[in-house]
Amino acid sequence: xxxxxxxxxxxxxxxxxxxxxxxxxxxxxxxxxxxxxxxxxxxxxxxxxxxxxxxxxxxxxxxxxxxxxxxxxxxxxxxxxxxxxxxxxxxxxxxxxxxxxxxxxxxxxxxxxxxxxxxxxxxxxxxxxxxxxxxxxxxxxxxxxxxxxxxxxxxxxxxxxxxxxxxxxxxxxxxxxxxxxxxxxxxxxxxxxxxxxxxxxxxxxxxxxxxxxxxxxxxxxxxxxxxxxxxxxxxxxxxxxxxxxxxxxxxxxxxxxxxxxxxxxxxxxxxxxxxxxxxxxxxxxxxxxxxxxxxxxxxxxxxxxxxxxxxxxxxxxxxxxxxxxxxxxxxxxxxxxxxxxxxxxxxxxxxxxxxxxxxxxxxxxxxxxxxxxxxxxxxxxxxxxxxxxxxxxxxxxxxxxxxxxxxxxxxxxxxxxxxxxxxxxxxxxxxxxxxxxxxxxxxxxxxxxxxxxxxxx
Numbered sequence: 001x002x003x004x005x006x007x008x009x010x011x012x013x014x015x016x017x018x019x020x021x022x023x024x025x026x027x028x029x030x031x032x033x034x035x036x037x038x039x040x041x042x043x044x045x046x047x048x049x050x051x052x053x054x055x056x057x058x059x060x061x062x063x064x065x066x067x068x069x070x071x072x073x074x075x076x077x078x079x080x081x082x083x084x085x086x087x088x089x090x091x092x093x094x095x096x097x098x099x100x101x102x103x104x105x106x107x108x109x110x111x112x113x114x115x116x117x118x119x120x121x122x123x124x125x126x127x128x129x130x131x132x133x134x135x136x137x138x139x140x141x142x143x144x145x146x147x148x149x150x151x152x153x154x155x156x157x158x159x160x161x162x163x164x165x166x167x168x169x170x171x172x173x174x175x176x177x178x179x180x181x182x183x184x185x186x187x188x189x190x191x192x193x194x195x196x197x198x199x200x201x202x203x204x205x206x207x208x209x210x211x212x213x214x215x216x217x218x219x220x221x222x223x224x225x226x227x228x229x230x231x232x233x234x235x236x237x238x239x240x241x242x243x244x245x246x247x248x249x250x251x252x253x254x255x256x257x258x259x260x261x262x263x264x265x266x267x268x269x270x271x272x273x274x275x276x277x278x279x280x281x282x283x284x285x286x287x288x289x290x291x292x293x294x295x296x297x298x299x300x301x302x303x304x305x306x307x308x309x310x311x312x313x314x315x316x317x318x319x320x321x322x323x324x325x326x327x328x329x330x331x332x333x334x335x336x337x338x339x340x341x342x343x344x345x346x347x348x349x350x351x352x353x354x355x356x357x358x359x360x361x362x363x364x365x366x367x368x369x370x371x372x373x374x375x376x377x378x379x380x381x382x383x384x385x386x387x388x389x390x391x392x393x394x395x396x397x398x399x400x401x402x403x404x405x406x407x408x409x410x411x412x413x414x415x416x417x418x419x420x421x422x423x424x425x426x427x428x429x430x431x432x433x434x435x436x437x438x439x440x441x442x443x444x445x446x447x448x449x450x451x452x453x454x455x456x457x
Contacts, residue, residue, distance in 0.1 A: 008041055013048045025049060025065050032072050042069060057103045060095050060111055067091050067114060080368065081355065085122070086380045090387060092118055093376060096131065097389035109135045109143035116150060123369030125158040126443045127376075129246055130238065145186045149195040152178030155247065156202050161366050161450040162243055169212040171247050176202040219244070219253040230293055231255075237435065239289050239442050241282060241449075258282055258449045263456070274328060281321050285438075285445060288314055292438055300427060305407045308434045313400045315437040319377060322370070322444045329452065330358045341444075342378035345371055351381040366450035373444055393433065399423055 007016050008024040016024075025046060028039045046069065049062040070088035077084065092115040099111065112135045119128035132151055138144045152175045159171035179199040186192045223231050231254035234240050244252035260278035262271025288311050295307040320340035327334055327344060339349035347353035354360070359371055378394070379386040399405050399422070406424045408414065415421045425433075 008039070008045060013045060014052075018049075018052065021045065021049060021052075022061065022065075029065065029068050029072070032069070036072075036076060038069075038073070058107060060099055060103060060107055063091055063095055064110060064114055067118070071118070081360075081371075083382045086375065086382045089118060089122070089372065089375065090380050090383050093389070094387045096134075097387060100134075105136045105138045106141050106143065109138060109141055109147075113143045113146055113150060116154065119372075120150075120154045120157050122372045123157070123365040123447075124372055124443075125154050125161070125369075126238075126246060126446060127373070127440075129154045129158070130439070140187075142186075142188055142191070145188075146182070146191060146195070148178050149182030149186065149198075152176070152180075152182055152202070153195070153198050156198070156205070158246055159205070161454070163453045163456075164243070165209060166212055167243055167247070169206065169209050170244075172202055172206045172209070174247060176206060219251060221254055223254065228254075230290070233293055234289065237439070239439065241285065241442065241445055243446075256282060256286060258445060260449075260452060270328075274325070277321075277325055277328070281318060281325070281445060284314075284321075285318060285441060288318075288438060288441070292434055295434075296431070300409070305427075305430060308430050309400050309405065312430070312434040312437050313397050315434075315441040316397055318441040319374070319444055322448050323374075325448060326367075326370070326451075332356065332358065341374040345374070346381075364451055364454045366447050366454055370444060370447040370451060373440065373447060377440060393437075395422065396425060396433070 002010075002016070002020075004020065004024045004027045007013070007020055008028050010016070013021050025042070028042045028045060032038050032042060046062060046065050049065065050059075053059040053062050067088050070084045070091070074082050074084040074088065092111075095111045096115050099108065101108075103111075112131050116128040116131040119125070119131060129151060132147055132154065135144055135147050155171050155175040155178065159168050159175065162168040162171060176199065179195050179202055183192050183195040183199065186195065221228070221231070235245055235249045235252060235254050238245050238249065240252070240254060241256040241258035242252060242254075243257070258278070259282070260275050262268070262274055264271060291307055292311045295304050295311070298304045298307075323339065323341040323344040326332070327337075327339075332344070334344075334349065336343070336349040343349040343351055345355055345359050347356055359367060362368065375381075377390070379390050396405060404423060406413075407427055407430055408424050409427050413424075415424055
């Protein structure tokens with residue numbers, strides 16, 4: 001009887017059971033992680049699994065193996081923006097966008113868990129915590145067992161962005177509790193050990209903060225009636241520009257606190273410009289947020305659809321303005337002053353050029369998070385292909401700006417002509433994309449605020 005090592009070294013994987021080949025691939029990944037030298041057969045066995053699972057609901061498992069391989073390869077690179085990291089995130093985004101409601105729950109939860117972990121590590125803790133909420137409860141599912149503990153891990157990373165000592169402590173207290181209690185739900189020994197180590201880090205970070213009077217963290221809310229319902233909705237969907245929204249959506253003060261206050265006494269004119277620029281972006285965001293809330297309360301209609309389209313396409317303007325704020329804040333030399341979030345990072349705003357020093361050499365985790373978020377929205381310059389969902393998102397935005405997009409609700413309304421089909425989207429798709437884009441705009445503004453806070457620190 002062949003061992004997993006025998007199977008891994010075989011020249012004919014087709015003779016073995018699929019489960020055994022998959023386990024052999026995992027064995028090679030463990031060897032790669034331990035020795036830091038890629039096994040000769042790792043590419044072959046992953047390629048075999050991708051071909052063998054093609055067209056099946058378990059196909060994402062082969063792609064997840066590739067993402068693990070890319071993660072280890074990235075660890076061996078000096079560049080934080082390596083081609084391996086870009087492809088890994090591209091694959092995760094593709095899996096998450098294309099296989100929602102199309103694969104068994106256990107596979108979907110594994111996609112969400114692994115994707116969230118990758119997002120958290122590149123600084124996008126806001127996005128990683130949100131992906132965890134997409135997981136579906138399933139009994140005895142090893143991925144779902146880790147949901148609470150992984151949320152604790154995400155909050156630990158999130159706490160590193162917070163400047164307020166009390167707020168940082170609150171995030172770490174919740175992180176510690178989730179890591180502690182969440183680990184108890186994990187049946188796998190290695191999984192429990194992983195989160196036990198992470199728990200030690202949370203405890204250490206709390207000790208470094210020192211004693212905090214948590215009884216003084218009372219957060220009053222003064223809203224009533226319809227305004228309170230609106231604010232509760234904002235907090236539930238994590239659409240507040242408030243650092244406490246991720247920590248305690250129900251208990252946080254349901255107000256927007258993001259602002260910019262200039263502290264360079266010798267440059268007050270620029271300071272006033274940046275302060276009013278930030279206030280303007282916050283006002284634009286809150287206006288779009290209200291429009292989305294108002295639209296979701298209405299019954300389906302042509303007017304409601306146009307309101308949702310407006311929220312969707314105007315959210316893109318906030319990405320451009322966020323990039324412009326970065327350019328002014330860092331006093332970047334811009335050959336193309338109109339460049340947006342897709343191109344601002346590169347010399348002469350050309351994606352074929354190297355990164356500018358302000359992002360290439362930065363130690364600011366929030367600025368890197370903003371960089372990686374821009375890849376999610378506009379695509380990866382080091383990738384030969386782009387996520388289908390990203391292409392469709394940008395295509396729909398362009399059509400809403402320049403042409404027309406028909407919202408359909410029935411199967412018989414689907415156009416037979418492929419070109420005309422590009423101008424159609426379903427009611428559910430419009431609602432989901434409007435919410436998703438506004439959430440990304442909120443995260444862009446939040447990461448921008450954290451970037452400034454870390455620079456001041």
